[in-house]
Amino acid sequence: MLRSSQPLTGPNRRRCREDETLLGTILDEGERGFIIDTRSAQAAKQACMTGGGTEPKSSYPQWRRLHRPLERGRLLQESFAKLVEACSDPSLSMDRWLGRLESSRWLSHVKAALSTACLAAQCMDREEAKVLVHGAEGTDTTLLVTALAQVILDPSCRTLAGFQGLLEREWIQAGHPFHLRCAHSAYSHARLKQEAPLFLLFLDCVWQLSRQFPFSLEFGEHLLLSLFDHAYASAYGTFLCNNEKERSLCKVKESTHSLWAWLNRPEEQQKILNPLYSHNALVIWPSVEPQSIQLWQGLFLRWIRPSQHLDEAWAEIQRLVKEN
Amino acid sequence: LCHFFVQVENVRLLDRLSSRKAVLGTLYLTATHVIFVENGSETRKETWVLHSQISSIEKQATTATGCPLLIRCKNFQVIQLVIPQERDCHDVYISLIRLARPVKYEELYCFSFNPKLDKEEREQGWKLVNLNEEYNRMGVPNNYWQICDVNRDYGVCDSYPTEVYVPKSATAHIIVGSSKFRSRRRFPALSYYCKDNNASICRSSQPLSGFSARCLEDEQMLQAIRKANPGSDFIYVVDTRPKLNAMANRAAGKGYENEDNYSNIKFQFIGIENIHVMRNSLQKMLEVCELKSPSMSDFLWGLENSGWLKHIKAIMDAGIFIAKAVAEEGVSVLVHCSDGWDRTAQVCSVASLLLDPYYRTMKGFMVLIEKDWVSFGHKFNHRYGNLDGDPKEISPVIDQFIECVWQLMEQFPCAFEFNERFLIHIQHHIYSCQFGNFLCNSQKERRELKIQERTYSLWAHLWKNRADYLNPLYRPDHSQNQGTLHPQIALCNFLYKFWSGMYNRFEKGLHPRQSVTDYLMAVKEETQQLEEELEVLGERLANLQKSQLGDNKVESKQQDRSKQLRLSTSNNSLANTPQEYSNDLKSFPSRSPSQGDEEDSALILTQDNLKSSDPDLSANSDQESGVEDLSCRSPSGGGCLPSEDSGKDSDEAVFLAG
Numbered sequence: 001m002l003r004s005s006q007p008l009t010g011p012n013r014r015r016c017r018e019d020e021t022l023l024g025t026i027l028d029e030g031e032r033g034f035i036i037d038t039r040s041a042q043a044a045k046q047a048c049m050t051g052g053g054t055e056p057k058s059s060y061p062q063w064r065r066l067h068r069p070l071e072r073g074r075l076l077q078e079s080f081a082k083l084v085e086a087c088s089d090p091s092l093s094m095d096r097w098l099g100r101l102e103s104s105r106w107l108s109h110v111k112a113a114l115s116t117a118c119l120a121a122q123c124m125d126r127e128e129a130k131v132l133v134h135g136a137e138g139t140d141t142t143l144l145v146t147a148l149a150q151v152i153l154d155p156s157c158r159t160l161a162g163f164q165g166l167l168e169r170e171w172i173q174a175g176h177p178f179h180l181r182c183a184h185s186a187y188s189h190a191r192l193k194q195e196a197p198l199f200l201l202f203l204d205c206v207w208q209l210s211r212q213f214p215f216s217l218e219f220g221e222h223l224l225l226s227l228f229d230h231a232y233a234s235a236y237g238t239f240l241c242n243n244e245k246e247r248s249l250c251k252v253k254e255s256t257h258s259l260w261a262w263l264n265r266p267e268e269q270q271k272i273l274n275p276l277y278s279h280n281a282l283v284i285w286p287s288v289e290p291q292s293i294q295l296w297q298g299l300f301l302r303w304i305r306p307s308q309h310l311d312e313a314w315a316e317i318q319r320l321v322k323e324n
Numbered sequence: 325l326c327h328f329f330v331q332v333e334n335v336r337l338l339d340r341l342s343s344r345k346a347v348l349g350t351l352y353l354t355a356t357h358v359i360f361v362e363n364g365s366e367t368r369k370e371t372w373v374l375h376s377q378i379s380s381i382e383k384q385a386t387t388a389t390g391c392p393l394l395i396r397c398k399n400f401q402v403i404q405l406v407i408p409q410e411r412d413c414h415d416v417y418i419s420l421i422r423l424a425r426p427v428k429y430e431e432l433y434c435f436s437f438n439p440k441l442d443k444e445e446r447e448q449g450w451k452l453v454n455l456n457e458e459y460n461r462m463g464v465p466n467n468y469w470q471i472c473d474v475n476r477d478y479g480v481c482d483s484y485p486t487e488v489y490v491p492k493s494a495t496a497h498i499i500v501g502s503s504k505f506r507s508r509r510r511f512p513a514l515s516y517y518c519k520d521n522n523a524s525i526c527r528s529s530q531p532l533s534g535f536s537a538r539c540l541e542d543e544q545m546l547q548a549i550r551k552a553n554p555g556s557d558f559i560y561v562v563d564t565r566p567k568l569n570a571m572a573n574r575a576a577g578k579g580y581e582n583e584d585n586y587s588n589i590k591f592q593f594i595g596i597e598n599i600h601v602m603r604n605s606l607q608k609m610l611e612v613c614e615l616k617s618p619s620m621s622d623f624l625w626g627l628e629n630s631g632w633l634k635h636i637k638a639i640m641d642a643g644i645f646i647a648k649a650v651a652e653e654g655v656s657v658l659v660h661c662s663d664g665w666d667r668t669a670q671v672c673s674v675a676s677l678l679l680d681p682y683y684r685t686m687k688g689f690m691v692l693i694e695k696d697w698v699s700f701g702h703k704f705n706h707r708y709g710n711l712d713g714d715p716k717e718i719s720p721v722i723d724q725f726i727e728c729v730w731q732l733m734e735q736f737p738c739a740f741e742f743n744e745r746f747l748i749h750i751q752h753h754i755y756s757c758q759f760g761n762f763l764c765n766s767q768k769e770r771r772e773l774k775i776q777e778r779t780y781s782l783w784a785h786l787w788k789n790r791a792d793y794l795n796p797l798y799r800p801d802h803s804q805n806q807g808t809l810h811p812q813i814a815l816c817n818f819l820y821k822f823w824s825g826m827y828n829r830f831e832k833g834l835h836p837r838q839s840v841t842d843y844l845m846a847v848k849e850e851t852q853q854l855e856e857e858l859e860v861l862g863e864r865l866a867n868l869q870k871s872q873l874g875d876n877k878v879e880s881k882q883q884d885r886s887k888q889l890r891l892s893t894s895n896n897s898l899a900n901t902p903q904e905y906s907n908d909l910k911s912f913p914s915r916s917p918s919q920g921d922e923e924d925s926a927l928i929l930t931q932d933n934l935k936s937s938d939p940d941l942s943a944n945s946d947q948e949s950g951v952e953d954l955s956c957r958s959p960s961g962g963g964c965l966p967s968e969d970s971g972k973d974s975d976e977a978v979f980l981a982g
Binding site: 086090092093094095097098099101102105107108109110115116118119122209211212213214215230276284286288289290291292293294295297300302304305309310312313316317320321323324 | 365395495613618619621622624625627628631634637735736737738739796797799802816817818819820821822824828833835836837838840844847848850851854905928964
């Protein structure tokens with residue numbers, strides 16, 4: 001699986017031999033690859049006008065392009081804000097609540113993200129084909145898809161260490177602009193142009209997987225909530241800045257502590273490990289039917305509902321497994 | 325051997341999610357079941373559907389491939405068959421119409437079902453749940469409440485049981501007088517008594533008050549209820565109907581209690597809709613469930629439009645109000661709706677469940693249903709269509725109560741001794757008519773039909789299989805189980821979930837692929853076994869040390885048991901077949917749908933993973949059937965990890981529309 005940003009085809013259908021060669025060498029003679037473009041066909045076409053675009057079939061003959069539009073940017077942020085707002089009003093009638101849940105479209109985004117990641121995984125696992133994922137910049141929906149696909153495909157990404165590695169690789173080092181994206185979260189009125197909860201969407205999707213496959217992830221909800229917190233505000237330097245270059249300039253590694261070091265201490269591990277975990281060597285294929293995708297209550301209702309009884313249940317599970 | 329009326333070959337059974345994934349087999353109709361047996365050498369999987377379960381049959385337009393027939397069941401199973409010949413399809417259709425609409429009780433399965441128990445066992449089965457014991461457990465009769473046999477020949481109210489509890493100060497005269505002033509003669513009677521503070525929940529039907537009628541005895545009845553609780557100087561009267569409906573009833577000479585006439589009552593409308601609204605609500609929700617590849621929006625909009633969760637919440641809120649009144653205020657409550665056998669039953673049983681941890685045990689729950697639903701004359705026959713009747717009487721009343729329980733279980737995972745499967749199987753059997761508990765409309769009718777002498781009790785069956793129904797997280801000493809559950813903060817709108825385990829029960833691909841409940845039960849069982857073994861070994865060690873003083877060698881059989889359990893949990897083949905994530909079939913022309921990994925095909929062996937108690941199979945185990953009986957291995961050997969209701973996944977389903 002590969003990722004990149006959009007090719008700069010532009011309105012004049014520019015070509016680039018090096019790019020074509022690169023993508024050519026990846027595939028064997030007669031082999032077919034898939035390009036998953038996270039923009040709609042129309043959006044991709046429009047991008048041409050401003051210097052971007054898509055890989056033309058004639059120049060990349062062995063690659064088959066599939067468009068799977070995933071929401072990002074301002075619209076995704078609004079979706080998030082709408083949902084949080086809906087969750088903050090317990091006096092709403094059931095009809096109004098469901099209406100607002102639906103109009104926020106957050107769960108639709110979760111479904112779309114999971115479906116696209118599954119498609120990428122299917123290409124690789126079932127079709128045994130190589131996959132290239134890109135959107136426009138390659139820093140948002142692209143990473144969402146590649147990271148999620150790896151959780152689905154690769155059992156080692158489902159271990160605690162493997163998942164941390166995945167985050168480092170596919171989000172942090174890959175240059176997801178955390179500083180821009182996770183500045184203010186859902187309550188901000190500022191409507192910052194660069195603000196968008198892609199990382200949260202990823203965590204939500206991982207939570208959906210953990211719900212559908214309760215034995216297959218080595219970590220639990222607690223870790224996902226922690227990561228959500230730290231992406232926005234943290235005493236640790238892991239999610240600082242927008243890319244490796246900035247981190248290097250700011251000397252992040254020299255002057256801050258790593259979140260992973262803290263999370264990997266035994267006391268923390270106690271909280272974040274999943275007592276039901278058992279290595280699952282197979283690919284985990286989630287159901288993306290609407291009934292299978294649920295509101296992540298642990299996150300969205302975190303401060304609204306008392307968690308006492310659910311915490312007790314979790315403690316009981318830990319106790320039962322430990323006793324054994 | 326059983327006799328079948330109809331046999332049709334080369335019938336295709338379609339999968340809802342994947343029209344490509346059809347199975348070829350033979351269709352049989354027997355006196356009690358529809359049976360589809362798959363062709364194919366190894367598995368010959370059977371699908372059995374009881375006629376009682378059939379809700380509707382739809383014959384669809386003939387296509388090139390054959391005649392489609394859609395069977396919708398009351399337990400939400402939807403079976404889509406394609407019969408090659410139109411004439412055969414018509415025969416099946418006509419037969420099913422007749423078979424699914426029995427006219428006499430004797431046609432029902434419970435009168436032929438034979439689990440091979442002797443007479444003694446059958447009787448014992450019926451005695452498992454004893455309401456006299458239950459009332460005693462509650463603390464009555466006592467100084468405030470007495471048993472009343474004024475209805476011993478059903479002479480006062482034919483939908484009530486022969487014995488009810490009434491306040492000490494309610495004389496026979498008052499009771500009879502009150503019954504004449506109540507719809508269907510359903511006078512106020514005790515549903516639940518709280519011995520801690522003497523508050524009680526009583527139930528009745530609406531008073532025949534019209535605009536201005538009064539009845540001294542009825543007013544005295546309510547006073548008697550109040551007097552039976554010295555700790556409070558008033559009672560709540562809760563009318564579970566919307567105010568508008570109740571007011572409309574006044575024009576028909578019925579209505580509700582006027583606070584001016586009844587001294588010391590505080591009157592309250594709760595606003596739960598009637599059976600027709602609920603029937604339509606469920607219908608709409610099921611339509612959403614039948615959508616092919618719905619988007620998230622389609623689904624949420626459809627769910628909202630059905631109003632189903634809103635109704636569930638209304639019932640729950642009413643139960644919460646009553647529980648609060650009893651537990652926190654120490655005030656007695658009289659609950660009624662129109663006839664006092666639908667909403668009243670729902671609301672009283674939810675309130676009882678919240679108040680008393682006993683009803684959250686398996687036995688207690690059976691008792692609760694027996695008390696508030698069976699004995700108090702909930703019209704099972706009319707509501708769930710045992711016999712062919714008025715479609716306007718059909719309504720998912722008890723289904724809603726069962727869902728309230730499930731919603732509570734989701735919020736209070738340690739508070740119930742039983743698990744989701746228990747609820748699902750109870751719902752299944754309310755419609756299956758395999759057991760006699762839920763037949764007819766009243767105790768009177770059941771006694772006339774001699775149900776207990778001629779059929780078997782579901783409670784005994786469930787009790788026998790109770791290991792399958794336990795909640796591993798339940799501990800009687802847990803904080804969640806000391807007294808009242810307090811859901812008022814916890815259960816706001818957003819916490820209500822769509823119960824796919826019930827309404828999409830048979831679509832295995834939708835559910836979490838691995839059952840935490842089953843795993844934890846296995847863990848618990850194993851821990852117990854290990855502890856017992858440890859004890860035994862400890863004793864042996866002590867004995868050895870005594871008898872062999874100089875000998876330091878002690879052999880103990882330490883097997884790596886945990887390894888055995890770990891091994892079983894890595895039977896993850898159940899988890900893994902992909903849906904159809906691609907919009908575009910042409911994406912993958914190289915793969916034919918039948919190609920699959922070794923691992924995937926392993927999970928088609930559904931039968932082996934179903935619990936022996938699963939009603940899908942319990943019909944199979946009726947030894948009288950001559951159709952091949954695939955016996956189900958009960959996977960309780962400790963080494964096996966059964967997945968709840970099996971994990972057969974659809975191999976490449978139909979396309980997802982983006």
